Amino acid sequence: MRLKKALHPATLALMIGGSILLTSCGENKSNADNNKIPPVAVKIFQTQPLNYTIKTVLPARVVASQIAEIRPQVSGIILKREFDESSNVTEGQSLYQIDPAIYQATYDSAVASVASAEANANIAHLTLKRYEGLLKTKSISQQDYDKAQADSQQADAAVLVAKANLHTAKVNLDYTKVYSPIQGYIGKSNVTEGALVNAGQQTPMALVQKLDPIYVDMTQAATIFERNEKDRDTLYKPAEKVELFFNDGSKYEYNGSVKFSDKTVNETTGTVTLRAEFANPNSKILPGMFVKPHYTLGNIENAILVPQKGITSNQLGNYTAIIAIPMNNTAGGNEQQAYYLEQRNNVKVYSGIPGYWIVTSGINAGEKVVISGLLNLAGRNLNDPKNKTIVNIMNIKEPDMLSQKQLDTIIENNLK
Numbered sequence: 001m002r003l004k005k006a007l008h009p010a011t012l013a014l015m016i017g018g019s020i021l022l023t024s025c026g027e028n029k030s031n032a033d034n035n036k037i038p039p040v041a042v043k044i045f046q047t048q049p050l051n052y053t054i055k056t057v058l059p060a061r062v063v064a065s066q067i068a069e070i071r072p073q074v075s076g077i078i079l080k081r082e083f084d085e086s087s088n089v090t091e092g093q094s095l096y097q098i099d100p101a102i103y104q105a106t107y108d109s110a111v112a113s114v115a116s117a118e119a120n121a122n123i124a125h126l127t128l129k130r131y132e133g134l135l136k137t138k139s140i141s142q143q144d145y146d147k148a149q150a151d152s153q154q155a156d157a158a159v160l161v162a163k164a165n166l167h168t169a170k171v172n173l174d175y176t177k178v179y180s181p182i183q184g185y186i187g188k189s190n191v192t193e194g195a196l197v198n199a200g201q202q203t204p205m206a207l208v209q210k211l212d213p214i215y216v217d218m219t220q221a222a223t224i225f226e227r228n229e230k231d232r233d234t235l236y237k238p239a240e241k242v243e244l245f246f247n248d249g250s251k252y253e254y255n256g257s258v259k260f261s262d263k264t265v266n267e268t269t270g271t272v273t274l275r276a277e278f279a280n281p282n283s284k285i286l287p288g289m290f291v292k293p294h295y296t297l298g299n300i301e302n303a304i305l306v307p308q309k310g311i312t313s314n315q316l317g318n319y320t321a322i323i324a325i326p327m328n329n330t331a332g333g334n335e336q337q338a339y340y341l342e343q344r345n346n347v348k349v350y351s352g353i354p355g356y357w358i359v360t361s362g363i364n365a366g367e368k369v370v371i372s373g374l375l376n377l378a379g380r381n382l383n384d385p386k387n388k389t390i391v392n393i394m395n396i397k398e399p400d401m402l403s404q405k406q407l408d409t410i411i412e413n414n415l416k
Contacts, residue, residue: 039392040341043372044324045307046399049365050407052303052358054228054236055296057415058218058274062289064209065277068182070095071204072197073175074103085188089180089208096178096205098197103173110166117162121155128152184210185283209287214280216244216256218293219271225261228297235350235360236298242276243294244285249416254279256293294415300350304359305402310371311347311357319347321363322370322382324391337396340388341370341377353414356402368399 076098083095131148134140180186186208191197197205232238244252256278265272276293278285285291312320320343327338347362363369370377370391382389393399 039390040376041373041392041394042324042341042370042376043395044368044393044399045310045371046368046401047304047306047359047363047365048401049302050305050402050404052300052305052407053296053411054298054300055294055411055415056220056224057292058220058295060216060218060276060291060293062285062287062291063215063217064184064211064287065213065215066182066184066210068180068184068208069204070178070180070206070208071201072096072098072178073199074098074172075198076100076102076176076196078191078193078195078197080193081189081191083180083186083189083206085186087186089184089186091180091183093180094177095180095186096191098176098178100173100176103169103176107166107169107173110162110169114159114162114166117155117159121152121159124148124152124155178205180208182208182210184208211283211286212280213277214285214287215259216242216276216278216285216291216293218242218274218276218295219266219269220274222265222270222272225272225274231350232298236300238298239296240298241296242278243296244278245292245294247290247292252278252284252291258295300358302365304363304365305353305356305407306359306363306369307371307400308352308355308357310369311349311359312374314345318345319349319357319362320345321347322374322377323363324368324370324393339368339391339393339396341382341391343382353410355410368393371400 078096079099080097081095082097083089083093089095128145128148128151131140131145135142135145186206189206190203191205240258242256242258244254244256246252256276259275259277261275262273274295276295306321310321314320323342323344324339325342327340344362348360350358350360352358372394373391377389380389381387
């Protein structure tokens with residue numbers, strides 16, 4: 001019978017210890033693999049400084065730069081219309097002739113009244129002069145002399161009254177000839193030859209409008225106007241101009257400039273009026289037309305635009321964004337740079353255009369904004385310095401970006 005050889009106690013202890021050690025190492029490796037969290041997969045948008053032109057489309061209507069309603073200053077019968085309807089007239093051009101007969105007679109009578117008053121005044125002066133000599137010799141009383149002196153002064157006053165009546169008669173006679181007070185376009189005549197017109201009548205005989213230059217009155221919400229005034233020279237650099245587009249989409253050949261902005265708010269609509277001036281040598285723009293001016297306020301230099309899907313808001317209503325920050329280590333070989341996430345809770349935006357926000361603070365040029373995979377980050381404290389959230393940026397080699405040409409195209413399409 002063969003007997004098994006007994007193991008030495010020291011050998012047995014080494015075998016048992018080695019077995020325990022191997023088991024322990026296997027369990028630690030398994031636990032480490034289980035506790036390792038894989039990087040979150042996201043996509044980013046890389047910001048860059050752009051030149052953003054602030055443009056807006058405002059409702060507008062064309063008005064003449066000068067308007068003269070032609071009304072008669074005297075009553076009478078229209079003898080003649082002295083202009084062609086729908087034509088241009090010059091300043092001082094005769095438009096109508098009102099029957100002057102009665103006014104000519106009144107003028108002639110006033111001339112005669114002046115002559116009579118001057119003759120009476122001459123007699124009164126001669127009488128006063130004779131009385132001066134008689135008074136020295138005591139041939140007349142002081143009372144007679146005082147009366148002669150008063151008669152002389154009264155005669156002089158009568159001359160002044162007669163001359164004033166003559167001037168009035170002359171003015172009324174001149175008013176029988178109706179002239180254009182401005183240069184411009186005159187439309188149809190509201191009266192014909194033989195019609196009776198009255199001084200100061202409500203209905204004008206015709207309308208003269210100056211069309212070059214011409215005005216375009218634009219309306220804008222008072223709140224937006226106040227914000228633009230506040231941001232002037234701080235957020236954007238003023239470079240105002242107005243481009244005009246017609247309802248068929250065609251562009252007017254001349255650009256305009258803002259002449260003034262009204263400081264009075266319309267109580268009904270809550271809007272203010274901005275008036276632009278345009279050259280109109282060929283009368284392509286006519287009063288009463290509704291047009292679509294593109295109003296350029298200025299430029300935001302080095303503007304930062306971020307896709308709207310990369311900007312969210314928290315419970316306090318503040319805009320937030322998640323930024324991918326490179327780790328301090330430098331990748332080598334075939335390894336890629338590692339990134340962790342940081343949440344910005346102080347993002348400020350100016351306004352929005354289709355698909356993008358214009359960011360004024362909180363995000364800098366060149367930073368990488370997470371725009372995809374945000375749901376995978378819900379509930380995480382991204383700003384915990386001890387437990388940084390490592391991310392796998394799927395488009396790190398070709399991040400989404402917005403070029404200047406693409407931005408200009410978006411701005412123009414937004415105005416249509």
